[in-house]
Amino acid sequence: MIEVGRICVKTAGREAGKYCVIVDVMDDGMVMVTGPKAVTSVKRRKSSIHHVEPTPETIKIKKNAADEEVIAAYKQSGLFAKLGVKEPTAKDIEKAKDAERKRATAAKTKPKAEEKKEEPKAEAKEEKKAEPKKEAAPKAKKAEKSKASKPKAKK
């Protein structure tokens, strides 16, 4: 059942319950999968066979086919209506491409070491802010009390 061009349902993760197409079958029980993203919001990614449930539908595509070719194959076989999925406009396809590009650039520019450093600093700042407030409050109260008590003694 698991072959290039087979339409599947994802069963795990945030993309669970969404349709996808197998684009490549790898050796160790892994599979390359796309929605494409403009169609079913499943992005092109590796996935385990156990996280994918095959359906009887197939489309004719080559191995490692691009998203545009997959969309064209969807049109030919009339699967948009069968799966209950909207046919993507040119705008949707561009949006999906832009999002992928942004993600790719962000991954290159942001090394992991920087992210780790930022987190502990933020926590330390919060602790520092919280502590002085607690200390300051009782002192102020004591000061008020001492002021209040002094005039009584004078009388």
Added chain:
Amino acid sequence: MPTPAQRSRSFSKNRITTPGGKVKTHFTKKKPGMARCASCSKPLHGVPRGLPAEIRKLPKTQKRPDRPYGGTLCAPCTKRKIKSKNMERWEK
């Protein structure tokens, strides 16, 4: 039955000395139980446990896993459900 606010015997108690030197007890309310799967009743991962007011302050992404049936069914049960739905759909 007393009103819920007066049912303080079952609350956990904190002994606190006030700035004036008095010893007082502070009552803290019980947390509700853990969120459980609707079909197999196992405790759910990724769903916080706390008073409703505390949970209301959290962002939506921290309240439940981002997945269909997230926060009501556990992961294996959702998998089973999606598989069975897929089977039913293509049998027709």
